[in-house]
Amino acid sequence: DADVTQTPRNRITKTGKRIMLECSQTKGHDRMYWYRQDPGLGLRLIYYSFDVKDINKGEISDGYSVSRQAQAKFSLSLESAIPNQTALYFCATSDLWTGKNTGELFFGEGSRLTVL
């Protein structure tokens, strides 16, 4: 099983609908992130959380909200979806960098969202 699991993997919805993308992890990491990938734009950070009580906006948080339900769960919501939110969304986790670990991000397989 994947260490970082995203559901759903694919979703087609209509403008104005509420959508939730869920992420769960078994890596035991405190830090979780939501990114959006668009062709030619790379990955852009939407929100991140360094522990259960910590939520921070990224560079493109408008139109999105998040909930950190537990150390292992971090959900992304689109309250009223619009077509330009059509993208591939990635959840990622990382551990606190100690200098002795890799300090890398571990990614889920992505959730492809299409808003019509």
Add this chain to the structure above:
Amino acid sequence: GNSVTQMEGPVTLSEEAFLTINCTYTATGYPSLFWYVQYPGEGLQLLLKATKADDKGSNKGFEATYRKETTSFHLEKGSVQVSDSAVYFCALSDSWGNQFYFGTGTSLTVIP
């Protein structure tokens, strides 16, 4: 601020050709540098990393050297294979590993 500029693609090479994907960065402090690879239909996975100047990261025949004097972290492979076809992302993390910044990605296609 921190940012990563990456060579635009797409790049198409014949099998066994030499690969270079350029990456330069702007950062304050002491960033770590990464190359991630995304195979079709999958999430990103770490390919290699370097945490300080002059470090060389290597994995699966790929190499990149952290050059502080030129603020670069170019990815190289001496002989690419069809299985290397993927999108490659250069990234950096800030001095504390709190924030990550990604380039726009370079699509590589290797033809037999």
